[in-house]
Amino acid sequence: MPEQYRALQGFKDILPDERPYWRFVENTAAEVAQLYGYRRIETPLLEETAVFRRTSGEGTDIVEKEMYSFEDRPDKDGHRQSLTMRPEGTAGVVRAYIEHGMFKLPQPVKFYYMSEPMFRHDKPQAGRYREHHQFGCEALGESDPTIDAEMIGLLYQVYRQLGLKHIRVHINSIGDRNCRPQYLEILKDYYRPLLNDCCQDCKIRFYKNPLRLLDCKEPQDQPKIARAPKIADYLCEPCNKHFTAVKRYLDLYGVPYALAPLLVRGLDYYTRTVFEFTSEIDKVALNGGGRYDGLAEILGGPPTPGIGFGAGIERIILELKRQGIQPPAEPHSRAFVVALNKTPEIKNAVLQLVADLRHADIKTDMSYGDRSFKAQMKQVQASGADYALLLGEDELANDVVTVKNQHPEISESEQRGVQVKRSELIAYLK
Ligand SMILES: [Zn+2]
Ligand SMILES: [Zn+2]
The missing domain is CATH 3.40.50.800 (Anticodon-binding domain)
Known part of the structure; x- marks a missing residue:
């Protein structure tokens, strides 16, 4: 008997019976994205490894342990290029924006992508897949706080139109290159005397990426995080004004939000607005996003403000099922x-x-x-x-x-x- 094969660990077939859920999420999300003036982009699944190495951060878990990278077959000169199956959606979109000179178009340029597969060699665990699919939006070339509120309002409308309840929006500002360095010194001063008692990861974060100290999930470090100085108290005047405006515009969009002073994104190119959507039923994150005004430059483009989010489709479908929401049935035969x-x-x-x-x-x-x-x-x-x-x-x-x-x-x-x-x-x- 020949061997029977199974899908790889962490990979999943999406069978026709699941399709109504996928179609429901895809149609709803695309409809809302278009309503807000976002246009669809598709970027290749493979990029040069450097694109993600630079944007996902040298030394981070994603780059060091989780990327599916491999050497391509040799080209005619015998040179082998390192390629990576994309772990996230933003880097490819920004690369395309720069490559096609879209900074010359009227700004902002607003994109959405739909059900794009993403790959991460995660430790296998319940509900985590090595291949998953994302819906995401990116708006490039605009720093005005109206677009921050628009982006969050768009996603909120997607969840609402899907019929999801108990969705909570958490927002924070993490400052910019003007005010964040000072805050990081204050954060390090606070952590220095506590460091001996911190988990092993935090000891490394302290030197490599102190903002991510606030991301630690170890129980022993939670009281330290709770008492840590909050970045919102150290924002410079322009960052403060920007954050105040975002909150005002969110009110106008009718988006209820909660301030999350400990919400951060660990990479240098993230600036100002960060946000996270959670389900209050199981207190877990649905997805996150934020402003990344420094990203285009990292990829060799002109300075270009940007903001975006990626949302896992599988995660949204899981939430629909938890809340007992049925997608529209497929039409049967006439x-x-x-x-x-x-x-x-x-x-x-x-x-x-x-x-x-x-x-x-x-x-x-x-x-x-x-x-x-x-x-x-x-x-x-x-x-x-x-x-x-x-x-x-x-x-x-x-x-x-x-x-x-x-x-x-x-x-x-x-x-x-x-x-x-x-x-x-x-x-x-x-
Ligand atoms: Zn820790
Ligand atoms: Zn600032």
Whole structure:
């Protein structure tokens, strides 16, 4: 017996039965994104490793342990390039914006991407996949706080239109290159005497990336985080004004939010507004985003402000299921054609009828092979089709089709079936 294969650990098939959820999320998110003036972009799944190495941060877990990177086949000069399957969506979009000179267009340029696969070699655990799919938005070339509020308002509207309840928006400002360095010194002064008692990761963060001290999940460090100086108290005047405006505009968008003074993003190019959406039911993050005014320069572009978010589709679907929200059902067949006997003539007539109806845009199904009448009628029921269309010798001779309404509450005469002229059938079914 040949070996049976399974999908790789952390990878998942998305079967047709799951599709209604995916279609619901994709359609809703795309509709709202377009409503806000965002246009779809698709970037390649593979990029030069440097694109992510620079933007995801040298020395971070993503770059060191979680990226799917490999050497390409040698080019004609024998040179091998390091390639990476994208771990997140922003870097590719910003790379494309610079490469295509979109900074010359009227700004901002607003993109969304839909169900793009992302790859991270995470430790396998419940609900975490090594391949997952994201819906995301990026707005480049605008630093005005109106766009921060628009971005958050857009995502809030997506969750609301999906029918999700108990969604909470958390926001913070993490300053900029003007005021953050001073705050980081104050944070380090606070942590220095506590460092011996900190977890191993925090001891490294203290030197490499002190802002991420506030991201620590170890129980032993939680009281230290709670008492740490808050960056919101150390913002410079322009950052303060920007954050105040974001909050005012969020009110105008009708987005309820909570201030989250400990919410941070650990990379240098993140500036000012950061946000996170959580479900209050299980107190877990749905997704996060933020402003990244320093990112385009890291990728060799002109200084370009930007803001965006990525939201995992699988995570949203999990939340829909937890909240008992059903996606719209897939349309079932309008008609199911049944052969009353299996002469070659009847089989031809069945296939011709099925083809005609499908060409006329009527969703139609049929039975394959030589099943009995009873077996075919069972298939009709299982298919959920509205009508069974019966074809036999008599129907063929009279150029009619016997139409049986399959609705459970119909009159007896209709249950026996009505004869419809072949030439009037399409109009009848429509
Ligand atoms: Zn720690
Ligand atoms: Zn500032």
